[in-house]
């Protein structure tokens with residue numbers, strides 16, 4: 001058993017090296033990862049048999065023995081990511097390097113969620129995935145798995161959707177959809193998955209400690225400690241959105257009043273603007289246009305929004321003391337100059353608890369793609385990841 005684990009570990013290190021570098025000789029791989037050439041040879045032979053890598057002999061100008069380069073075949077394996085939102089579902093097909101090959105949106109009327117027609121929604125997901133597989137002409141044994149991202153509390157191991165308020169889902173046994181496809185199925189929380197994706201592919205690549213603030217229709221958080229996602233004893237950690245910041249304040253989607261979530265969701269920003277203006281808007285995109293036109297009412301609504309955002313962020317800094325705070329999800333469309341720069345100014349100057357220089361506020365690189373890419377990454381955990389996906 002122990003031997004098998006070591007072999008698996010060495011194989012993953014080799015694959016990770018090949019993902020980061022193009023064209024390496026076996027000798028270079030062996031030097032980079034500190035394994036004997038014989039071990040590397042064995043691994044490369046296995047990977048060649050599985051058609052995950054190709055070997056290429058290149059001409060050498062010195063006239064000596066021609067070096068053989070090892071290449072990872074990006075399209076040798078695929079993963080699916082499915083991201084559920086309150087009025088649409090996004091499905092992506094990604095290759096081994098997490099490049100999005102196919103990206104589709106299925107519009108879902110909110111009434112389907114409200115009436116509990118989840119089977120119908122999953123039926124549409126099924127047809128879309130099948131269509132992608134046939135269009136892309138992929139054999140199913142090359143698909144490592146499908147990951148589903150949900151805005152809410154999920155039990156990953158038992159595949160239960162415990163509570164997703166935006167989708168009107170409570171205690172839904174998702175395992176009944178497990179055998180919908182021949183490849184493995186995984187589920188996860190959207191903010192956790194987005195945080196994970198950001199730490200693997202985005203602005204927080206190889207950063208060990210961070211809190212990820214994920215703002216779409218609702219608000220979610222992902223905590224990464226020492227490179228691993230911290231989920232808590234009951235997989236419920238990071239529900240900062242429901243920390244009360246105003247007594248008897250605004251009504252939150254959870255039923256309580258004054259939750260941080262009720263002040264920093266995109267809907268709040270838009271409805272705040274609409275209350276002050278006769279020109280009513282529906283989307284964040286329209287709001288961003290107004291900001292660019294230097295609309296005063298839009299600026300004021302954003303100012304108020306950022307005030308509430310900074311109150312919560314300071315609480316977060318006090319609780320976790322993270323090295324990085326990353327803001328991602330749909331809200332990141334607003335951009336750094338309207339979002340990150342003013343927030344930095346709102347963080348108080350040095351005091352007993354906070355040293356301003358220790359706070360690194362960053363805009364997500366993956367932006368809206370975080371959760372769906374995170375969902376597609378879950379299927380790579382046995383194939384590629386060395387650190388445990390979940391602590």
Ligand SMILES: [Zn+2]
Nearest residue numbers: 242252254259
């Ligand atoms: Zn709440």
